[in-house]
Amino acid sequence: DQQVKQNSPSLSVQEGRISILNCDYTNSMFDYFLWYKKYPAEGPTFLISISSIKDKNEDGRFTVFLNKSAKHLSLHIVPSQPGDSAVYFCAASANTDKLIFGTGTRLQVFP
Amino acid sequence: EAGVTQSPTHLIKTRGQQATLRCSPISGHTSVYWYQQALGLGLQFLLWYDEGEERNRGNFPPRFSGRQFPNYSSELNVNALELEDSALYLCATPDRGYAYNSPLHFGNGTRLTVT
Numbered sequence: 001d002q003q004v005k006q007n008s009p010s011l012s013v014q015e016g017r018i019s020i021l022n023c024d025y026t027n028s029m030f031d032y033f034l035w036y037k038k039y040p041a042e043g044p045t046f047l048i049s050i051s052s053i054k055d056k057n058e059d060g061r062f063t064v065f066l067n068k069s070a071k072h073l074s075l076h077i078v079p080s081q082p083g084d085s086a087v088y089f090c091a092a093s094a095n096t097d098k099l100i101f102g103t104g105t106r107l108q109v110f111p
Numbered sequence: 112e113a114g115v116t117q118s119p120t121h122l123i124k125t126r127g128q129q130a131t132l133r134c135s136p137i138s139g140h141t142s143v144y145w146y147q148q149a150l151g152l153g154l155q156f157l158l159w160y161d162e163g164e165e166r167n168r169g170n171f172p173p174r175f176s177g178r179q180f181p182n183y184s185s186e187l188n189v190n191a192l193e194l195e196d197s198a199l200y201l202c203a204t205p206d207r208g209y210a211y212n213s214p215l216h217f218g219n220g221t222r223l224t225v226t
Contacts, residue, residue: 098156
């Protein structure tokens with residue numbers, strides 16, 4: 001049972017444009033959501049999080065949007081840079097002791 | 112402050128053998144989480160240790176086990192290795208407390224290959 005889904009395995013965006021990565025979840029009890037970035041041969045790096053009491057959180061070029069009614073969250077990267085090329089994972093938790101991760105979306109930013 | 116460190120970086124084992132993976136959390140952090148990332152899959156929760164005790168485990172067979180030492184470092188043991196155990200094993204510690212409402216900080220992982 002995949003409670004957190006990232007339906008796009010890959011995304012290609014031109015440098016300077018917006019990257020939008022999407023994530024859907026099924027468990028209505030999730031109330032804390034995060035995005036991680038992962039480069040090859042490294043562990044995932046925390047990017048940004050959002051609590052269910054908010055619908056938007058912004059940190060520099062990164063903004064996470066949460067739509068609770070649709071059980072959907074998205075990560076916007078503006079402007080996209082070549083160094084943003086990585087695999088992005090969304091994750092969620094529900095007042096429990098573990099994070100549930102999606103399968104990841106590979107973002108490629110080209111010049 | 113050193114981050115989460117894992118060893119070895121790579122490990123090659125034969126089917127049926129045992130593998131031992133090690134993790135040192137961020138200094139002063141008492142919780143350690145283990146995740147498995149198999150090819151094409153997301154991170155699957157394996158085990159959670161806190162204050163030396165196993166607090167929760169994911170949907171993995173009993174041949175996946177581990178322990179946490181008094182200095183909060185942790186060991187993951189995989190017995191009777193199967194080919195499908197080939198994966199990246201990641202260790203993580205939360206910013207504060209446990210993983211709820213707190214980002215996890217990951218090590219670089221151990222790449223286990225079973226032949």
